Amino acid sequence: MDADEWPSEWLRGVLGVCVLRALLDGPSYGYAITRRLAAAGLGDVKGGTLYPLLARLEEARYVEVEWRAGDGGPGRKYFALTDQGRTHARSLAARWAAFTAITRELTDGALEHHRGR
Numbered sequence: 001m002d003a004d005e006w007p008s009e010w011l012r013g014v015l016g017v018c019v020l021r022a023l024l025d026g027p028s029y030g031y032a033i034t035r036r037l038a039a040a041g042l043g044d045v046k047g048g049t050l051y052p053l054l055a056r057l058e059e060a061r062y063v064e065v066e067w068r069a070g071d072g073g074p075g076r077k078y079f080a081l082t083d084q085g086r087t088h089a090r091s092l093a094a095r096w097a098a099f100t101a102i103t104r105e106l107t108d109g110a111l112e113h114h115r116g117r
Helices: 008-024 030-039 047-059 083-115
Strands: 063-068 076-081
Touching: 008 030, 008 047, 008 076, 008 083, 030 047, 030 076, 047 063, 047 076, 076 083
Parallel strands: none
Antiparallel strands: 063 076
């Protein structure tokens, strides 16, 4: 399945987990985060989706923001996990893994059912 075909409700559900995971590797800015998500196979995440999520993470004190001067261009807003954010990212990833194990068991059962027709 092409990344552009992922149902939007799936992406909304997993985007926070994936953004937090990307930030575990260190501070980053919006465009770089969207490129990272696209390279991972999630498709094109628009700024209108990403930036409100980052604002919510900042409000929850999971990320902090720093403006950095650009190399010959405009400055960039960098997002970095706080200590609380790193803890939250790892906890959320563990919970997501447990959730997907359950849903995988259910969906694999549907595939087996289809093959055994």
